[in-house]
Amino acid sequence: MIYDPRGTIDAPVLHLAKRPASLRGLRVGVLDNTKWNGWKVEDRIATILAQRLSLGTVTRYKKESFSRDARPELLAEIAAQSDLVLTGIGD
Amino acid sequence: MHDAIRLETAGIPTAVLVTTVFLHEAKVQREALGMIDIEPVVVTHPLSTLSNEQLDERAAEALDQIVRAWGATGK
Amino acid sequence: MIATKPEDLVEYYFEQAWSDGLPVVPPTPEKIDAVLDVLGGDPERLEAVVPPRRGGLTRNILAVNIVMAGCKPEYAPVVRAAMLALCSPAFNLNGIQATTHMVSPLLVVNGPIRNAIGMNAGHNVFGSGNRANATIGRAIRMILLSVGGGTPGDLDKSTLGSPAKYTYCIAENEEISPWAPYHVEHGMSPEDSSVFVIGGEPPHSITNHIADDAEGVLDSIVSAMSTIANNNAVSSGSCAVVIGPEHAATISKSGWTRHDVRNYLWMNAGNKFSALTFNDRYGKIYNRNLPRWYKREPDSRIPIVPSADDIHLFVAGGEAGRFSAFIPGWGHMTSPVLLRIDGTLANAAAMCEDGTCRL
Numbered sequence: 223m224i225y226d227p228r229g230t231i232d233a234p235v236l237h238l239a240k241r242p243a244s245l246r247g248l249r250v251g252v253l254d255n256t257k258w259n260g261w262k263v264e265d266r267i268a269t270i271l272a273q274r275l276s277l278g279t280v281t282r283y284k285k286e287s288f289s290r291d292a293r294p295e296l297l298a299e300i301a302a303q304s305d306l307v308l309t310g311i312g313d
Numbered sequence: 314m315h316d317a318i319r320l321e322t323a324g325i326p327t328a329v330l331v332t333t334v335f336l337h338e339a340k341v342q343r344e345a346l347g348m349i350d351i352e353p354v355v356v357t358h359p360l361s362t363l364s365n366e367q368l369d370e371r372a373a374e375a376l377d378q379i380v381r382a383w384g385a386t387g388k
Numbered sequence: 389m390i391a392t393k394p395e396d397l398v399e400y401y402f403e404q405a406w407s408d409g410l411p412v413v414p415p416t417p418e419k420i421d422a423v424l425d426v427l428g429g430d431p432e433r434l435e436a437v438v439p440p441r442r443g444g445l446t447r448n449i450l451a452v453n454i455v456m457a458g459c460k461p462e463y464a465p466v467v468r469a470a471m472l473a474l475c476s477p478a479f480n481l482n483g484i485q486a487t488t489h490m491v492s493p494l495l496v497v498n499g500p501i502r503n504a505i506g507m508n509a510g511h512n513v514f515g516s517g518n519r520a521n522a523t524i525g526r527a528i529r530m531i532l533l534s535v536g537g538g539t540p541g542d543l544d545k546s547t548l549g550s551p552a553k554y555t556y557c558i559a560e561n562e563e564i565s566p567w568a569p570y571h572v573e574h575g576m577s578p579e580d581s582s583v584f585v586i587g588g589e590p591p592h593s594i595t596n597h598i599a600d601d602a603e604g605v606l607d608s609i610v611s612a613m614s615t616i617a618n619n620n621a622v623s624s625g626s627c628a629v630v631i632g633p634e635h636a637a638t639i640s641k642s643g644w645t646r647h648d649v650r651n652y653l654w655m656n657a658g659n660k661f662s663a664l665t666f667n668d669r670y671g672k673i674y675n676r677n678l679p680r681w682y683k684r685e686p687d688s689r690i691p692i693v694p695s696a697d698d699i700h701l702f703v704a705g706g707e708a709g710r711f712s713a714f715i716p717g718w719g720h721m722t723s724p725v726l727l728r729i730d731g732t733l734a735n736a737a738a739m740c741e742d743g744t745c746r747l
Binding site: 255262266271285298300305308310 | 315316317318319320321322324325326327328331335344345346347348350356360368369372375376379380383
Binding site: 223224225226227228229230231232233287288289290291 | 397400406414415416417420438441442443444445446449452453456477480482483486487530531534535537677720721
């Protein structure tokens with residue numbers, strides 16, 4: 223008999239958030255994943271896009287630790303204060 | 314990916330930057346977590362040893378992808 | 389399911405993506421049932437979800453991996469408890485599996501179960517030669533590969549890997565140790581059995597054949613800890629120190645306790661900030677992975693870990709030989725986890741989910 227040691231994945235079915243009709247004036251949250259240089263790229267991108275697309279405010283948030291999930295309280299705060307978010311993984 | 318998916322579930326369009334080397338991991342994670350439609354924004358690896366000019370190049374790679382990820386044609 | 393000769397099965401399993409590169413024991417219904425019996429039956433009961441693939445570790449799948457690794461059924465509770473510890477949020481197994489660092493989970497077992505299942509805490513405690521140590525560690529790695537999907541070059545991005553990624557499991561040598569065992573230091577009773585997991589680099593050997601007092605031995609350990617190249621130096625977090633029995637006897641003869649040892653090591657091990665920044669050769673560096681309360685001045689001493697409690701201290705190894713070992717960790721991105729053998733926390737209040745408290 224052949225055995226498969228991997229087990230099955232029981233993933234939920236999750237859907238993307240609704241997309242806005244226009245980006246103009248929307249508030250952007252930038253979640254810094256605190257990994258070495260990642261935040262610098264995110265920062266530059268956020269600044270360029272805010273000008274180019276006439277976005278609203280850009281607010282930066284910092285995770286406690288890269289590679290860990292952000293705390294639920296932090297994500298709730300970001301969700302309450304942002305219409306769009308930019309974040310990153312890896313380095 | 315976990316953070317981005319939780320934010321999308323909370324109703325916030327989220328663009329998640331991933332370097333090329335971690336793209337496969339990002340795709341496996343979106344499947345494992347159940348949000349197969351989230352498209353990462355891909356930039357060239359690595360980021361940790363780059364000069365500011367090189368970081369600007371990475372930013373340029375990402376801009377159009379982010380606008381697409383946020384989903385509107387951006388005016 | 390096709391009936392196949394065992395030797396063909398061994399070759400078949402070698403070819404699977406989840407193989408660790410060593411031959412596995414082909415499972416049979418009888419072998420699986422023997423493990424399930426020890427676990428308490430209920431084969432579809434979900435014990436854990438293993439990142440990054442998030443495969444479901446049911447008792448059945450746990451048994452398959454335990455058999456394949458070559459474990460005896462009586463090792464099963466240790467493997468189970470270790471997986472519960474590894475899959476708890478504080479450990480961040482997702483990060484450990486994916487990182488480019490060579491970190492691998494080290495399992496340390498305490499309590500009566502060590503002797504009950506024939507673990508080795510003496511000579512060659514880190515290997516090789518003991519079936520329990522070797523196959524328990526291997527079962528964990530196989531689950532990380534198969535259920536967790538952490539296969540090399542795919543989701544496991546470790547640049548170099550490590551021999552510890554074949555197996556990395558020891559028992560503390562409670563019998564020869566001059567001090568209380570680790571789990572008793574952390575609030576359990578000696579009759580409890582426990583598992584402790586920490587993400588670790590392979591052991592760095594520490595030789596000291598000169599000192600006949602505590603400080604001398606500990607200064608060698610301090611030296612081993614005080615390198616800029618180990619991950620703790622730049623990423624903070626936790627580490628382990630394993631003191632060999634001869635060294636432990638010398639330290640204890642000077643009257644030093646576990647508390648004294650951990651605090652001496654913490655207080656004296658470290659690097660100058662200027663060494664970590666290469667004297668700003670590449671521009672001014674702040675390093676946000678170090679606690680914000682460290683001073684970032686060139687001559688500031690940067691401790692290897694933020695507190696003496698982040699040094700996890702064990703006595704293990706044979707009674708002959710003046711050697712100890714330093715085991716650096718991965719960094720602040722993971723917290724080690726200590727569980728009773730039944731999977732419950734030592735201190736029910738210690739829910740370290742957000743990293744604001746450590747073990």
